[in-house]
Amino acid sequence: ADKTSQYTIGFSQCVGSDLWRRNMLDEMKMELSLHPDARFIYADADNSSKKQIKQVKQMLDEGIDLLIISPNEAQPLTGIVEQTYNKGIPVIVIDRKTSSDLYTAYVGADNYQIGKMAGEYIGNNLGKGNIVEVMGLPGSSPAIERHRGFSDALAKFNNIHIKAQVYGDWLKDHAQKQLYQVKPDLKTADALFAHNDVMAGASREVLNNLHLNHHVKVLGVDAMPGAGGGLQMVASKTIDASLVYPTGGKEAITTAFRILNKEAFSKENILQSLVIDSTNVQLMKMQWNKINNQQKDIERQQSLLEEQRQVYNSQQLVLNIIVIT
């Protein structure tokens, strides 16, 4: 049985402001709405590992029954996650990892695999050529894993060479600043792999500013639906492809309640990825629109139910009064 009324879940997010993480939180809230009595404590560390450690400590002081965390950088957050786990508080690690296997469950896609798929996509489409890689924040696990997968895949293509690698830290401004430092490599590049769509879009701007007379293929990661997301950028040919990176928000909350209710759960919950390019982007957009419409229907039904509940409650009140008098 679900005893949600007693539960407080803490969610420590490394940064909350971008589209991908706003989506993660929306998914969580949607799933949490099925557990109306649970408490949810949310903290956004604003890209700072130091701040994130502090916020987790505050949550522990506050008293949480379970911690969900997306660690900004693996190494700095390992200690606090291990301490939490060793206190007997279950920890669900989402998207980014620590450097330790002391956690209760992990939810997220396989970032090594995503890097590998990006490398294979470029290798198979290009045959030969020069590559620029725009990596995420050094020390954050998806950057490390996407980079490893990408290099391993490209090692199998003898005529493809990575000419420049820069750290864009997952951010538009940082990526652009770094890219202007490797201008000559951009001029001879045939493809560019950015570790997320924010940096992929930013890279396209830089390439456009250089007025190159050849097309540079740009790949990103996330493939978010909605305004400014990767799906839209692929559809409008701003970028050539993106790899789906599910946020795992819903799965984190369902796993949390399984753990809290002492039900069976898996430690590793690996979500699927997929390459989106011009061949399948319309299909993906259609599917997403359909889900979005269904979601709106559900919300309409919920508010209707709520109205009826209120009508019913006021009738109950009348009935009660009749019984009493």
Ligand code: FRU
């Ligand atoms: C969002 C983000 C995503 C990326 C993920 C990696 O903050 O940068 O774009 O896929 O984090 O952890």
